[in-house]
Amino acid sequence: MQGMLGIVLGSGLGPLAERVVVSRTEAFSEQGLPGSTVKGHAGRFLFGKLGQRDVVVMQGRVHLYEGHDAKAVTAGVRWMHSQGVEHLILTNAAGTLHPGFPPGCWMMLSDHLNLTGTSPLEGGPNFVDMTEVYDLEARAAFLDVASQRSMTLHQGVYAGLRGPQYETPAEIRMLRTMGADAVGMSTVLEAIQARALGIRVNAFSCLTNWAAGLSPEKLDHAEVIETGAAAAASMMDLLEAWCGGAS
Structure with missing residues (x-):
């Protein structure tokens, strides 16, 4: 029997929840969790089904740049674990650094760079193997489903920084040079926390804009929201199809 699937929705990706058959809703505040101050993050959990799969959707997240520490940023992951989540899908909006990964596409994370300067595991000798953060078996299945649907799904390395400012061209x-293909301000701490709890993890970046210095356009959060919303449907198609065949 399939365990519960958790899905975390990033900036502009709230529409991903529209195909979930919702049975109940709980606000972050109802569980004593901090609420987000960022547009595009509703701050609630949705329980229900995606296809035949039991899911809990975390609609929005909180970030280090809002003044929270690593423990608070990952509180939602620990709460979903307490609800029975065994596999976690993380999504985010990210800037693309790869010339072959244009804005509007999706990138599945093969690895990450934690450049936040912190960890949710701080406070003790909490040594967790991070050789395979993002579940290899599920990644292969996602690639197969994407191919069947003629969906372009890149794979690459995500660099997670603190923010809230966007990066400089020099950065x-x-x-x-460090090997990053996309950059954002979330996801890595949640992935670390999930792996420490024994939860399988996969993650996807909606590539919403070229990173600084790669385009003459100035970076704008409104663009992130708009591009994320436009790309949400293809990711929900992928997740629904994968849920139909996942084990």
Whole structure:
């Protein structure tokens, strides 16, 4: 029997929840969790079904740049674990650094760079193997489903920074040298926390804009919201199809 699936929705990706058959809703505040101050993050949990799969959707998240520490940022992951989540799907909006990954596409995370300077595991010798953060078996299944649907799904390395300012062109050049394909301000701490709890993890970046210095356009959060909303449907198609065949 399939365990419960958890899904975390990033900036502009709230529409991903529209195909979930919702049985109940709980606000972050009802569980004593901090609420988000960022547009595009509703701050609630949706329980229900996606296809035949039991899911809990975390509609929005909180970030380090809102003044929270790593423990608060990952509180939602621990709460979903307490509700029986065994596999966690993280989504985010990210800037693309890869010339072959244009805005409007999706990138499945193969690995990450934690450049936040912190960890939710701080406070003790909480040594967790991070060799395979993002579940390899599920990644292969997602690629197969995407191919069947003629959906372009890139794979790459996500660099997670604190924010809230966007990166400078020099910082983007540094990240490219370090091997990053996309950059954002979330996800890595949640993935670390989930792996420490024994939860399987996969993650997807909606590539909403070129990173600084790669385009003459200035970076704008409104663009992130708009592009994320436009790309949400293809990711929900992928998740629904995968839920139909996942084990």
